[in-house]
Structure formats: structure tokens, C-alpha cells
Amino acid sequence: MPNSLTVPPVRPVLDRLFQAADEDRPNQAAVRERYPGGFAGMSAREQADAYAELYIPVSPEGGRLLYTLIRASRPSTVVEFGTSFGISTIHLAAAVRDNGTGHVVSTELHAAKVARARANLAEAGLAGLVTIVEGDARETLADLPGPVGFVLLDGWKDLYLPVLRLLEPRLDAGALVVADDTISMAAEMTDYLSYVRDPAHGYLSVSFPESDGLEISCRV
Numbered sequence: 001m002p003n004s005l006t007v008p009p010v011r012p013v014l015d016r017l018f019q020a021a022d023e024d025r026p027n028q029a030a031v032r033e034r035y036p037g038g039f040a041g042m043s044a045r046e047q048a049d050a051y052a053e054l055y056i057p058v059s060p061e062g063g064r065l066l067y068t069l070i071r072a073s074r075p076s077t078v079v080e081f082g083t084s085f086g087i088s089t090i091h092l093a094a095a096v097r098d099n100g101t102g103h104v105v106s107t108e109l110h111a112a113k114v115a116r117a118r119a120n121l122a123e124a125g126l127a128g129l130v131t132i133v134e135g136d137a138r139e140t141l142a143d144l145p146g147p148v149g150f151v152l153l154d155g156w157k158d159l160y161l162p163v164l165r166l167l168e169p170r171l172d173a174g175a176l177v178v179a180d181d182t183i184s185m186a187a188e189m190t191d192y193l194s195y196v197r198d199p200a201h202g203y204l205s206v207s208f209p210e211s212d213g214l215e216i217s218c219r220v
Contacts (some may be wrong), residue, residue, distance in 0.1 A: 004094040005067055013124040014063070017087050021055035044109055044136060047156050056084045058154065058180060059211035063091040066152060066178065069216075070095035073176055075149025076102050081137050081163050082155030083108035086117030088180075092152065093126040104130040105144060107137040107155070137163050146170025153179040157188040161195055175219040177203070183213025 004010045078092050083106040096102040108114045114134045121127045133140040149172045153160045196205040196217040205217040
């Protein structure tokens with residue numbers, strides 16, 4: 001079975017982007033120092049502008065996990081909330097291509113990041129497998145047709161639950177929902193974690209302690 005993550009043109013692009021993300025860490029720390037109270041009270045647009053030039057990547061291990069989950073579940077539609085520069089998107093699209101079926105719909109609020117992500121996907125040879133929609137995900141995903149078999153939540157943490165609730169009517173039985181940063185930023189998503197961990201809401205949820213934490217929830 002093919003694994004596009006390990007060979008050109010995908011591997012060189014990921015290596016370049018992960019290296020750039022590592023070099024960007026001091027800039028990320030500077031932004032956090034600029035907003036010591038976090039982003040409470042800021043709009044999604046204000047948050048996007050604050051992080052306009054910064055990488056907000058999934059870890060290499062997290063990316064491989066996303067790839068593996070999609071290879072195993074073979075969803076027809078993958079939805080990503082929070083494209084940034086497209087590192088996680090490349091993992092999603094590579095899995096879809098290697099499955100031989102499916103499409104990725106990704107969302108990003110900042111126009112410059114949309115352009116950069118599209119260029120990175122094109123360089124990786126995956127552009128035809130991804131539609132990046134620019135704007136507020138609560139609006140751009142409102143009319144997305146179903147069924148949706150896989151969701152990655154990796155945007156602003158206070159929007160995880162609203163975006164999930166928006167997508168719920170179109171989730172397949174057995175759909176997987178993966179939320180990133182659920183350990184490092186748990187305080188910002190208590191509503192989301194409480195929701196998916198309550199069996200009354202129709203999920204079986206597991207906390208996966210990789211990198212900054214992933215919550216993997218199955219729609220049952």
C-alpha cells in the first residue's frame with residue numbers, strides 16, 4: 001500500500017514546513033507575551049490577525065496519526081477547521097489520495113494563509129484533493145453537504161464546540177472527530193471537552209496524550 005508521506009513530492013514539503021515551524025517558535029512565544037491574558041474577548045478575525053504570520057502546526061507524530069486514522073476509516077468527506085499554512089491539511093490529503101477516495105474541505109479565516117496553504121498543497125501535488133474555503137467556518141461550513149466521516153478541529157479553541165454542533169447533522173455514524181491542543185489549552189475548551197465526553201451527546205471519546213494533546217471522539 002502506498003504511503004505518500006514518505007516520498008516526494010510530499011515528504012520534502014513537509015520537511016521544509018516543519019523546519020520553518022520550528023524556527024518560528026520564538027515568534028510564537030513573542031505573540032503569547034503580547035497577549036498575556038490569552039484571546040478572551042477577541043473576535044475570530046482579531047485572533048487570526050494576531051497569528052497571521054505564525055505557524056500553528058500539528059506535530060509530526062500528530063500528523064502521522066491523522067493520516068493513519070483516515071487510511072483506516074476511509075471517509076468520503078474530511079473537514080478541517082483551521083488550515084493555517086496547510087501542514088495538517090497535507091497529511092489529510094495524502095491519506096485521501098492513498099485511499100483512492102474522498103475529498104478534504106478545509107477552512108481558514110486569513111486570506112494570506114489561504115494563499116500560502118494552497119501553494120504548499122500544490123507543491124506537494126495534492127491541490128486537487130482539497131478545497132480551502134476562506135472565511136468564518138461558522139458561515140462557510142453551514143451549507144456543506146454530508147455525509148462527513150472525519151473532522152479535524154484545529155482552529156480557535158472557543159469555536160470547537162460551535163463548529164462541531166454545526167456539523168453534527170451531517171456526521172456519519174462512526175465518524176471520527178479529532179480536536180488538537182486539548183491538554184496544553186484545555187482551559188480554553190472546557191465546554192467542548194465536557195460535551196464530547198458526555199455519552200448523552202452521542203460520542204465515545206478518548207484523550208490521546210500526544211504533543212499538546214488530542215481528543216479523539218467517535219460518533220456512535
